[in-house]
Amino acid sequence: MQLGSVLRLVVSVALTLLGLLLVTFVIGRVLPIDPVLAAVGDRAPADVIAQVRAEMGLDLPLYEQFWIYLVHAVHGDLGTSVLTANPVLADIKRVFPATLELATTATLLGVLLGVPLGVTAAVNRGRWPDHVIRVVGLMGYSVPVFWLGLVGLLVFYAMLGWTAGPGRIDVHYEGLVEPMTGVILIDSALEGQWKVFTNALKHLVLPASILGYFSLAYISRMTRGFMIEQLGQEYIVTARIKGLSEARVVWRHAFGNVLVPLVTVIALTYASLLEGSVLTETVFAWPGLGLYITNSLFNADMNAVLGGTLVVGVVFVALNLLVDLLYRVLDPRAWAGKGA
Amino acid sequence: MSGLAGGLVAAAAAVAGLALAAPASARAPDDVFVMAKEIDDIITLDPAEVFEFSGAEYSANVYERLVYFDVDNVQELKGGAARSWTVSDDGRTYTFHIREGQTFHSGNPVTAFDAAYSLRRVVLLNKSPAFILAQFGFTPENVRERIRAVDDSTLTIETDRAYAPSFFLACLTSGVGSVVDSKLVQAHDKGGDMGHGWLRTRSAGSGPFKLRMWKPNELIILDGFADYWRGPPAMTRVVIRHIAEPGTQRLLIETGDIDVARNLGPDQVAGIGGNPGLRVRYARKGALYYLGLNQNNPYLRRPEVKQALRYLVDYDGIAKTILRGSAVVHQSFLPQGFLGAIDDRPYRLDADKAKRLLEEAGLGAGFAVTMDTRNTRPALDVAQSIQATFALADIRLEILPAGGKQVLTKYRARNHDIYFGRWGPDYQDPHTNASAFASNPDNSMGAEFKTLAWRNGWEAPDLTAMTAAAVFERDPDRRATLYAEIQRRHQQDSPFVIMFQEVELVVERARLSGLVLGPSFDSNFYRAVVKN
Numbered sequence: 001m002q003l004g005s006v007l008r009l010v011v012s013v014a015l016t017l018l019g020l021l022l023v024t025f026v027i028g029r030v031l032p033i034d035p036v037l038a039a040v041g042d043r044a045p046a047d048v049i050a051q052v053r054a055e056m057g058l059d060l061p062l063y064e065q066f067w068i069y070l071v072h073a074v075h076g077d078l079g080t081s082v083l084t085a086n087p088v089l090a091d092i093k094r095v096f097p098a099t100l101e102l103a104t105t106a107t108l109l110g111v112l113l114g115v116p117l118g119v120t121a122a123v124n125r126g127r128w129p130d131h132v133i134r135v136v137g138l139m140g141y142s143v144p145v146f147w148l149g150l151v152g153l154l155v156f157y158a159m160l161g162w163t164a165g166p167g168r169i170d171v172h173y174e175g176l177v178e179p180m181t182g183v184i185l186i187d188s189a190l191e192g193q194w195k196v197f198t199n200a201l202k203h204l205v206l207p208a209s210i211l212g213y214f215s216l217a218y219i220s221r222m223t224r225g226f227m228i229e230q231l232g233q234e235y236i237v238t239a240r241i242k243g244l245s246e247a248r249v250v251w252r253h254a255f256g257n258v259l260v261p262l263v264t265v266i267a268l269t270y271a272s273l274l275e276g277s278v279l280t281e282t283v284f285a286w287p288g289l290g291l292y293i294t295n296s297l298f299n300a301d302m303n304a305v306l307g308g309t310l311v312v313g314v315v316f317v318a319l320n321l322l323v324d325l326l327y328r329v330l331d332p333r334a335w336a337g338k339g340a
Numbered sequence: 341m342s343g344l345a346g347g348l349v350a351a352a353a354a355v356a357g358l359a360l361a362a363p364a365s366a367r368a369p370d371d372v373f374v375m376a377k378e379i380d381d382i383i384t385l386d387p388a389e390v391f392e393f394s395g396a397e398y399s400a401n402v403y404e405r406l407v408y409f410d411v412d413n414v415q416e417l418k419g420g421a422a423r424s425w426t427v428s429d430d431g432r433t434y435t436f437h438i439r440e441g442q443t444f445h446s447g448n449p450v451t452a453f454d455a456a457y458s459l460r461r462v463v464l465l466n467k468s469p470a471f472i473l474a475q476f477g478f479t480p481e482n483v484r485e486r487i488r489a490v491d492d493s494t495l496t497i498e499t500d501r502a503y504a505p506s507f508f509l510a511c512l513t514s515g516v517g518s519v520v521d522s523k524l525v526q527a528h529d530k531g532g533d534m535g536h537g538w539l540r541t542r543s544a545g546s547g548p549f550k551l552r553m554w555k556p557n558e559l560i561i562l563d564g565f566a567d568y569w570r571g572p573p574a575m576t577r578v579v580i581r582h583i584a585e586p587g588t589q590r591l592l593i594e595t596g597d598i599d600v601a602r603n604l605g606p607d608q609v610a611g612i613g614g615n616p617g618l619r620v621r622y623a624r625k626g627a628l629y630y631l632g633l634n635q636n637n638p639y640l641r642r643p644e645v646k647q648a649l650r651y652l653v654d655y656d657g658i659a660k661t662i663l664r665g666s667a668v669v670h671q672s673f674l675p676q677g678f679l680g681a682i683d684d685r686p687y688r689l690d691a692d693k694a695k696r697l698l699e700e701a702g703l704g705a706g707f708a709v710t711m712d713t714r715n716t717r718p719a720l721d722v723a724q725s726i727q728a729t730f731a732l733a734d735i736r737l738e739i740l741p742a743g744g745k746q747v748l749t750k751y752r753a754r755n756h757d758i759y760f761g762r763w764g765p766d767y768q769d770p771h772t773n774a775s776a777f778a779s780n781p782d783n784s785m786g787a788e789f790k791t792l793a794w795r796n797g798w799e800a801p802d803l804t805a806m807t808a809a810a811v812f813e814r815d816p817d818r819r820a821t822l823y824a825e826i827q828r829r830h831q832q833d834s835p836f837v838i839m840f841q842e843v844e845l846v847v848e849r850a851r852l853s854g855l856v857l858g859p860s861f862d863s864n865f866y867r868a869v870v871k872n
Contacts, residue, residue, distance in 0.1 A: 044468040171559065172372070282584050
């Protein structure tokens with residue numbers, strides 16, 4: 001990549017993030033919620049309210065407030081959250097790994113199961129495997145995640161005792177592992193704390209499976225659609241006439257051509273999970289990014305909202321870049337600048 | 341399915357299988373007390389700033405206060421960090437004798453200097469609860485002179501006027517009366533903040549528990565303090581987990597992974613009825629559910645309308661079918677248990693009487709009005725019941741549900757018609773609610789005290805004067821009589837429809853005992869908890 005391209009990329013990313021922050025900032029300020037309320041509560045006298053309003057810079061013009069925020073943000077200071085009394089950066093370091101752990105596992109499950117199911121449905125189009133997979137997918141679309149989470153807990157945790165309950169880890173394991181990455185599975189494995197690792201996995205498996213099920217429903221449906229389109233192409237007929245095995249026709253030829261759009265679908269699914277899933281996080285008491293941003297928004301805790309939004313923006317930009325790179329790997333035409 | 345697909349599925353199954361391989365029990369040991377509770381309201385741990393329900397409960401278990409009220413008889417005061425106290429003849433100077441042999445969690449001794457520092461710190465930092473002390477005339481300018489340690493064991497406090505001792509001492513039983521470790525806190529002073537930035541996320545107390553860990557919106561872990569002056573708590577550790585979903589709390593208590601569930605609704609409590617391993621407790625709290633009628637609304641301003649609306653609430657029906665044990669009918673601004681509280685219930689659902697009153701006001705055809713309410717249960721269910729009973733007198737009520745802070749912002753700006761709200765007292769003295777519901781010294785937009793009466797635009801010169809006078813009545817019986825009179829007048833005149841007093845529903849494991857559930861959240865104590 002040439003220097004000019006890199007520069008264009010950096011400018012484009014910076015403008016995207018700036019635009020995102022500006023829009024979020026303005027929305028936050030026009031919300032009909034007084035941000036001082038979250039800081040001082042409902043009972044504070046007028047002088048305390050005025051003092052805190054000034055401390056928060058809310059008496060300054062909007063553009064000045066935004067400029068001050070930007071200058072601090074560029075220096076790595078995202079401010080302090082009113083709701084947690086912690087620097088927003090520290091909060092994000094705590095909540096984002098929780099979401100990352102959950103979203104990554106869920107996406108892995110969704111891909112590992114959704115892609116084969118989608119291919120199977122396409123290959124068996126109109127026959128019973130297709131119908132069964134469609135019904136499974138339909139349930140994934142239509143069942144509320146909130147309900148499924150509670151039923152999952154009732155069956156697998158309360159009745160069968162197969163999985164652990166809500167939260168990321170049992171309370172007696174709290175503090176045993178030094179948070180290096182914040183992802184408990186990785187940190188515990190790095191320290192060789194296998195009991196903690198197993199416990200964290202027991203906590204993760206149920207929410208990840210439920211979120212993974214929803215990813216599976218989407219990914220399998222999209223895979224089926226892409227594959228049906230490819231399987232109807234003339235080059236597939238040619239491959240079959242040439243006597244290639246059905247597995248080779250499906251997986252090498254048809255699936256190979258599905259990979260590019262499929263990567264986009266998977267990346268978007270992953271990105272949406274990385275924003276956090278508020279309902280799943282609520283049911284499973286999973287202290288993730290979605291719950292953090294939502295709580296902050298309802299309390300007009302704008303430093304926290306802006307910090308969280310910035311993370312989501314960076315995630316989307318990073319995934320887009322990753323997808324662009326993958327295009328080049330998967331589709332040689334992209335190297336020549338002809339591809340998507 | 342091809343070999344590749346089969347392999348992928350097998351890999352996914354292996355991941356799940358690893359976690360499911362062994363049973364997942366998370367029962368706490370016998371010396372660890374685990375509780376599920378919504379604790380996302382905690383925004384600070386500094387007792388000079390704490391003003392939220394969960395924060396107040398945390399403070400009560402980590403910090404020792406100068407004095408306490410007896411949870412069974414709140415008029416009865418008992419010593420905490422102070423073993424005794426006296427009041428001067430002129431009623432302005434209080435002398436506290438600090439209990440000897442107390443130590444902070446750090447090992448530093450508890451002295452009168454720490455107590456003086458703590459009280460001054462509240463006034464100087466001037467955070468939300470500072471007014472509880474400031475109302476006795478303390479200012480940043482005079483507080484060093486008026487709150488003084490004479491020696492290690494003697495603290496004197498001089499108020500600006502001779503208030504009722506019960507009033508002043510009741511204020512000290514709240515969180516602002518917490519004694520902080522002055523040496524430890526001051527060592528973390530940054531730019532003259534008296535260690536506030538540091539203490540917001542840490543502890544420096546001498547109570548039965550010390551903070552081990554706080555992860556906002558996730559958990560609090562407290563460790564028992566072996567050198568607590570009343571003796572070490574039986575529980576070496578307390579874990580409070582933030583579980584927002586009541587259904588999840590129910591599953592946790594039923595499986596035995598927690599000892600106490602604090603936020604179960606009537607539905608969940610009904611669902612676990614008959615489980616011999618669990619016990620349901622009903623603890624009456626000081627919070628009230630009420631309607632605030634904005635007096636800037638031309639309909640709601642009329643006395644007949646205010647009175648009519650009081651007859652258009654199905655108090656008993658709501659209590660029985662919606663609140664189901666989580667509140668009891670209560671129609672005056674002092675909750676049961678407070679000095680001077682009355683239990684008069686002059687109102688019940690009576691649509692005919694309400695219609696007659698509306699006709700007297702020339703509103704026989706009814707009118708349209710809005711009501712702002714939180715978008716949570718049980719508020720929405722209660723609001724719908726009120727909507728239905730208002731309709732009996734042709735009052736067309738539009739419910740405007742929104743998030744808590746949004747509704748409150750609108751209420752504080754006096755932009756509502758009717759506000760359906762919940763109000764909890766700030767401290768265990770009748771003045772806290774009297775000054776909120778029955779006092780409005782200045783009804784202008786720039787008023788210094790924006791009480792609930794102010795928010796509803798209600799000018800009440802007589803009751804404001806009576807409320808102001810009641811704090812100087814030093815005879816408890818006469819003081820109680822004054823508040824009873826204020827409440828009875830308030831019941832007839834005010835723009836408030838006070839409906840219910842909150843009851844906290846707590847489900848605990850039957851083998852647990854000793855959890856004290858007082859009348860306020862800062863009188864819930866864990867020290868005596870044991871598992872049998």
